[in-house]
Amino acid sequence: MKNKVGYPARYKSKTSTNNNMDVTKKAGFRLIGLKLNKKTTNKGGQSAVDCGNLWQKFVKERAAERIPGKLSDDLYAVYFDYEGDYTQPFSYFIGSRVKSDAETPPEMQSLLIPEDHYVAVIARGKMPDCISNSWKDIWSSEIKRAYRYDFEVYDERSKDWNNAEVEIFVSSND
Numbered sequence: 001m002k003n004k005v006g007y008p009a010r011y012k013s014k015t016s017t018n019n020n021m022d023v024t025k026k027a028g029f030r031l032i033g034l035k036l037n038k039k040t041t042n043k044g045g046q047s048a049v050d051c052g053n054l055w056q057k058f059v060k061e062r063a064a065e066r067i068p069g070k071l072s073d074d075l076y077a078v079y080f081d082y083e084g085d086y087t088q089p090f091s092y093f094i095g096s097r098v099k100s101d102a103e104t105p106p107e108m109q110s111l112l113i114p115e116d117h118y119v120a121v122i123a124r125g126k127m128p129d130c131i132s133n134s135w136k137d138i139w140s141s142e143i144k145r146a147y148r149y150d151f152e153v154y155d156e157r158s159k160d161w162n163n164a165e166v167e168i169f170v171s172s173n174d
Contacts, residue, residue: 023174028115031076032067032102033095034058035109039081041089048132051077051092058094067095069102075154078111082147086139113149118169123152127161134168146171 034057040050055077058064064075074097081091093111104110123134131152138145148171157165 023117023119023172025117026115026169029097029113030100030102031078031093031095031111031113032069032098032104032108033076033093033111034061034063035111036092039083039089039091042086047090047092052128054092054094063094063108064096066105067098067102067108068105069099070096071098072096072155076151077154078113078149078151080111080149085145085147086135113151116146116148117172117174119143119172119174121168121170123164123166123168125164127158127164127166130164131166131168134166138168138170143170144173146173 034054036050036054038050040047064073076093076095076097078093078095079090080093083089093109095108095111121134121138123130125133150168150170153167153169155167
């Protein structure tokens with residue numbers, strides 16, 4: 001059973017003030033990967049182009065294989081450094097979770113995700129449409145967004161692009 005924004009029933013809570021969505025605290029962690037060289041925006045579909053180009057570069061350059069000290073093969077796509085709400089410019093990063101002492105290769109960047117509170121959303125369906133549709137639902141939802149660090153986790157469940165499942169963690173002020 002899912003509510004309007006694609007939250008599985010396990011994320012519902014009778015005590016949550018955020019439209020019956022559980023807010024969970026996640027410990028901070030470190031990523032190494034590639035950062036978009038400029039901020040992007042959702043206006044005119046620009047972020048779809050920019051973020052898509054960064055994904056192509058990440059795959060073409062086999063970046064995941066070159067990340068030292070990885071804790072898993074999961075990939076993280078992070079939206080951060082927002083200049084306002086989702087209609088304003090933001091930064092974008094793709095990488096893997098690494099040990100805290102992993103050395104960052106010169107051609108890559110490191111990103112620290114601080115401890116924070118998140119609402120988890122599950123995007124399901126055909127890629128990449130399920131991701132963009134889930135974000136559109138998030139934008140129109142009643143989530144009390146913090147606009148700090150939001151991220152998607154691409155793990156084994158996202159390998160089948162015709163039937164993918166991706167967790168999206170949205171930073172929350174709840």
